[in-house]
Amino acid sequence: MSVSPESTGTRPPCSSGCGRMLGFARVSPRPKGSAPNLEPTSRLAICPGSFDPLTLGHVDIIRRAARQFDRVVVAVLHNTGKAPLFTVPERLDFIRATFANDPGVEADAFSGLLVHYARRRGAAAIVRGIRAVSDFEYEFQMALMNRRLAPEVETVFLTPAEEYSYVSSRLIKEITALSGDVSGLVPDPVARSLAEKFPGVPESASTG
Numbered sequence: 001m002s003v004s005p006e007s008t009g010t011r012p013p014c015s016s017g018c019g020r021m022l023g024f025a026r027v028s029p030r031p032k033g034s035a036p037n038l039e040p041t042s043r044l045a046i047c048p049g050s051f052d053p054l055t056l057g058h059v060d061i062i063r064r065a066a067r068q069f070d071r072v073v074v075a076v077l078h079n080t081g082k083a084p085l086f087t088v089p090e091r092l093d094f095i096r097a098t099f100a101n102d103p104g105v106e107a108d109a110f111s112g113l114l115v116h117y118a119r120r121r122g123a124a125a126i127v128r129g130i131r132a133v134s135d136f137e138y139e140f141q142m143a144l145m146n147r148r149l150a151p152e153v154e155t156v157f158l159t160p161a162e163e164y165s166y167v168s169s170r171l172i173k174e175i176t177a178l179s180g181d182v183s184g185l186v187p188d189p190v191a192r193s194l195a196e197k198f199p200g201v202p203e204s205a206s207t208g
Helices: 018-022 056-068 088-098 114-121 133-149 169-177 188-197
Strands: 044-049 071-077 105-110 125-129 154-158
Touching: 044 056, 044 114, 056 071, 056 105, 056 125, 056 154, 071 088, 071 114, 088 105, 088 188, 105 114, 114 125, 114 133, 125 133, 133 154, 169 188
Parallel strands: 044 071, 044 125, 071 105, 125 154
Antiparallel strands: none
């Protein structure tokens, strides 16, 4: 007669990393009679991007990610192949000012492969925002490659709030270059800096 795990008071080990995914401490195998070895699990997520500039669409994704993870690192990519509107230190300042009242959010910069940075930080996940179907093909391809390079790091896709689904950093730069009004689309620190770079652009923006 076969004996089920329930009848013996034991359960089969979880082979799918369920403890890690649910945020529980993992109990390592131990000799009989010894104390359990509780290893804290990582609940840190990386939100990578150029953030040139930071938009309220970014803010929406980051704050929602912060509700799912203990800590969120907004990681600004050093991209030498582009001529940015704002320097990396300026972008980091925007992020820190915008999330000054969000203790679980921090700003950092990185270069090289994202998965290498995620491993160095001990991240459990990479969070990416998807605005439209056109974003998905590229993001899906990158997620599969990242999984191959670092299978222990998950990729989480979030869609923005409807009012920000069309907002991108590229559009913000194009509109402000032509003295357009981007109020309500970028955080206040970004709006003020855009007004300095492009005279005639309103400084006010929706709170972010």
